[in-house]
Amino acid sequence: MGEARIMFLDKEEKYIFDKFAKQASGSVYYQSGNNVLLATVAIDEDCIVEEDFLPLTVQYIEKAYAAGKFPGGYVKREAKPSDFETLTARIIDRSLRPLFSKNYCYPTQITILVLSADNDADLQILALNAASAALYVSEIPLKFPVNGVRIGRIGEEFVVNPSLKEQEQSTLDLLVSGVNEDLLMIEMRTFGGIKVKPSSNPLSLMTTLNEESITSFSANELEENQLIEALEIARTHISKKSQSIVQSFEAFVKPALELGEGRKSFVCEGIESFICQQYLESLRKIIESLSKTERHSQLKAFAKKIAQDWKAQNPNDIESLEQRVEETLDKVKRNLIRQMILEEGKRADGRGLKEVRPISIETNLLPKAHSSALFTRGQTQALVVCTLGGDMDAQNYELLTEKTTSKERFMVHYNFPPFSVGEASSIGATGRRELGHGNLAKRALECSLIYRDSKTIRLVSEILESNGSSSMASVCGGSLALAAADIECTSLIAGVAMGLVCEGEKYAILTDIMGLEDHDGDMDFKVAGSAEGITALQMDIKLGGLKTEILKNALFQAKEARLHILGLMEEAKRKIVLNTESLPSSQIFAIHPSKIVEVIGQAGKTIKEIIEKFEVVIDLNRDNGEVKVSGGNKEKVDAAKEHIINIANSKESKPNIYELYQVGDIYTGRVKKIVEFGAFVELPHHYDGLLHISKVTHNRNEKISDYLKEGDEVRVEVLSLNKNKVELGLLD
Template sequence: MKEYKFTLAGKDYTMKSGLIAKQADGSVVIESNDSVVLATATMGEAMEGAGFFPLTVDFLDKFCSGGAIPHNRITRREGRPSTQAILNARICDRPIRPLFPKGATNPVQIVITPLSQDQTSDLGVLGMNAASMALTISGMPFEGPIAAVRIGLKDDQFIVNPDFNELNNLDLDLLVAGKLGAITMVESRANEISEDKMLEALALASKHIDELCQHQLEFAKEFDIETKEFTISKLEDEKVDLITQAIDLNDLEFKITTKKEFKAKFKEVLNKVLEKLESAIEEETISKSNVYDLLNKAFEKVMRKNILEKDSRIDNRSLTEVRSLQSWVGLFERTHGSGLFERGETQSVTTMTLGGPQDALLIENYFEEEEKTYYHQYNFPAYSVGEARPNRGPSRRDIGHGNLAEKALLAVIPTQEQFPFTIRVTSEIVGCNGSSSMASVCGSTLSLMDGGVPLKAPVAGIAMGLVSNEDETQFKILSDIQSLEDFAGDMDFKVTGTRTGITALQMDIKLKGLKQEVLANALNQAKDGLNHILDHMESVIDKPRSEVSKHAPIIATIQINPDKIKEVIGKGGETIQKLTAETNTEISIEQDGMVTICAKTKEGYDEAVRRISEITYEPQAGETFDAKVVRIENFGAFVEIMPGKQGLLHVSKISPERINHPSDILKIGQILKVKLTEVDREGRYNFSHKEFFKKPAQSPDQKEGQAPEQEKSEQDKEK
């Protein structure tokens, strides 16, 4: 077994290899505190005709690593990957994929498995670093190593690799991956921080990434690395020349504004080339797919050249120009808030739904269950890009885009104390020509403001692109990229923010790395685009509506004495279950006595408040009540002044005159006025009816001063 120890920003780490997973091409364990993460890298035989690089990254949920048993009561096994596991897999995939050769067809699988974990270590960051080290010693043609660092900001102080359980309390949570001297991936959430502060954080991350990469290179020196054969899909030069000669680049110098226009124009050029190559195709010297692929590459080359040399984009926009914008709010009557945001051909229909505490999203992790009272879910149906394919639920991409849109709004979402609703935002991408995740951010702002959610400020999003020359000495940054520019470009840099500052970033590149100068220019250019989009959105709705929708539930909180919680809940939950069923409400109670009531109608809410007030009410001596007789004993009667509040009406306190038995005057179910005379040390109530007693009316046959028949017979008995 080989072992390498190092320290980064005051924290100790250990990398090990050779003890476990020896059959994998590369296997590394990384340790930090009590956390241990295994990463393996394995390569398979080439897949002919794959048309893409078959890289898969899996991050496995392992409850046993945290000393826990899965919550599934039937199998007690881990099920589908959790949202956090999917996000961890994506952040590992994104910086690694560009560092394999173009045209690679050998399947590569990276599996990250937590073996032990505490509540402080960032398993995603540990997994990325372990995966890079496993690839570095695997012998695959991986142009790494890469490293990942998380930078936090709290009280204006940067923290390198902050504790994972503290991430939600930071003003900045920035995850950066890169190689020596260059950044390859960025993911962040921020509380409206400035561009300068973000660049400062990126510079700090780059410094530590370089340090981590050096540690990996040092550890790699201890291995005899055997280079593996890797198959690159490549068309023979003579076939490439044959097809290239048939392509007239002037035919690709067209301008379009819609995807349909592009498809029609591209098909026209493709048919022209196929006609020239008809005999070669019939003789099976080349295939139609060969022609299609090379024509695509030729188009990309023309488009990139026009941007670099002429500042000319495919749709005639300037480099900083945003596509045409249109927005609507309040589209659907029964939703609690809705917005349609349209940028070019990209459309996001976003709806907002308000709920109570019971509607919070339950997050199961290894140590405890957490609840999210604000969450965003993104859907990308096939029809949005004119395709027909089965809908098999949210993809990893859908989950990642939803998470980004959610993070973008976190900085402006009100606290539970300010707005005690659960907020679910849903984005349906009904049309897409690039930047759909950023459209969902803008749609979120519109729907939330339409629904009366008191946002601190509106948030917009924009996707920035990049085109550079072969040696990366010249580059042009594009604002608001569409699909063709994303596909043919070098960068997809998503920026969200308010007028005050940045709320989220996400960057992926196809280059081997990116200099910080490019990121700085892109951020500055993005700011102008964001302000332009915010101007448009505020022309549609400039502030949150003063009230929530009339179809939204009523949610309010009342404070009760914590000692009364058990009375509201009742034995085995009987009281609260009956209360919620009869008032059609949902009620949750915190340990501090804060009661949250979620009701569908005002009548249900008012009734729930009334009944809880009755249950928790503490009567004071001297108060009077209308009481109901519920039980009669020899020594007195028990009366109920409100549900759950009973006390004794002693026989001596029923009438000013002496009576032999309470049943002489009282009956079960009888209503009478009583006065609370005492609350004893044990909290028991003692009542009196003397003050309100009225002597029964005298019968016609009864003489003056004679007792009623019942009373007389009792008196006779006494004699």
């Protein structure tokens, strides 16, 4: 058991090792301010996973008691992880996964529990710090001190690890993790912003958007050089903290476990030479097959043929022959693909390094959906469907650091059914990958939305075919689906996935990678944005660090591809025909608060006529005069808006009651209507005042009709004026 303290950005971080969860391979009690997290690492050293993947699982769990709260919902116990918990676990996983060697094959579980949380806590950074510390001091034989920083941008200044209050003012959210000088994982998004002329209008920002008060609305895209500058700031701070961690944790690092040889390799040098000498050209032709499914089936058949030929020449060599041939062939295939790219500048499908696959776009092909877009790029196809709703359709969610429930009014749901890659399996619950890809698309698109009212927008991306970059196809299709739903945005947003092949000092950057290049390449780099710059970015590195020169070249190469795709999307946008019969519409505007009563009319007569005539729903705010009209037909919604404005602007409409009456005024009026609780008395200027029964008799057994009848003339006094209502008292 031991304790270490680190000062970083004027904040003290306390790490207590192996006081808690002592049976885990590594554990750390991590405290920063009032925030406390417990991270543990457990491995199953008796189990070896033979499949070719890293058996690492990361779980990030928030405990409601950490913020003095009860879990939301009917069952008062933590259950299914929230979206935030799942996305945070993915960030930690993607940051730590590159540290493990390819041959590591022991099931490993990293668990992070949030035990205490301040309202201003950046829990993602804290969780990454805790998990990395637990892994660093554990018995697993890898010793790299990963840490992460968040970069914001307020005005023109970059801010390192901004507080939650500062993040509300920031136009940038850039999360970077790394080791020493090496960057391992990048998540980035921008936030749209609006500037409005000074105005005395008491209405909300959404209402002023309908007025001529906007000076600018921007997605606040980040230019490539600005992103490089921000990443260099992150790199500097990550390097400094890495050194502090090594110095402070050195005494607490456990001796590495003797885990044996790990996963057995079936790669055979003899079979490798056999394939290279006799089958290289045949393998090249299979790699160049245009169809992903054809290539996969041909490779399986090709492996069987090689095994048969090898067995014919080596009849006694039969042990694990098929597995040895398959693994060896996979190694030769990988080397050949990388050699073609680096030496010949040629890719598996014949494209140049900077070439984007052919793109086709169709919009509003689903007649009853509010809007839809089918975006096809090579062998990747996304059908993105947009649905518009109101306040009641928003998704409620809770965050540990917030006291109240929040509403999500823009949702992007990404679905990846097995048939999209030719697999015959059932469709199950939404997985972490689907949640992550949907979140990436949401981050790319959300900053471009110009909300003119309180719409709720849901985009669903159905991946119908996948051979690389399906999340970026969702971004492109999603942006077009928004346009096809007549949602106003700053601009179209396009996305492209970039790849990297690197051997020594030689490297090649690949535009619009397909599945084969993603599998055998060294980087997965997704960039989305408009013609003005980047709105979202996600990067995972499979090799160590990434040189600034390579990163800069990749960003500008991605910009070329993005501009090419945006050109095709703009052309498709001009051809959009709206689904006017299915597309709902809404308008939010303002009239003078005193005119609301005119829109309602006597006993609601006027507003009922408007609703029936135009087939709309109308919401009125008596306090600020805000009017929201929504319906299933845009023309009728616009006509209803115009009708209401005409009523409010009519010279014949009644003036404000505060201008007509004063408390204490005495009038002689005619009883217009008798109701159970009193009588309505017609006053001068065509307003009706309420004479409550309590102002006529105090006997509960008596009725107002015992004293007054419709048509009677009475002398009344104005007792109060409240929200366009006149309350009267009876004079003898």
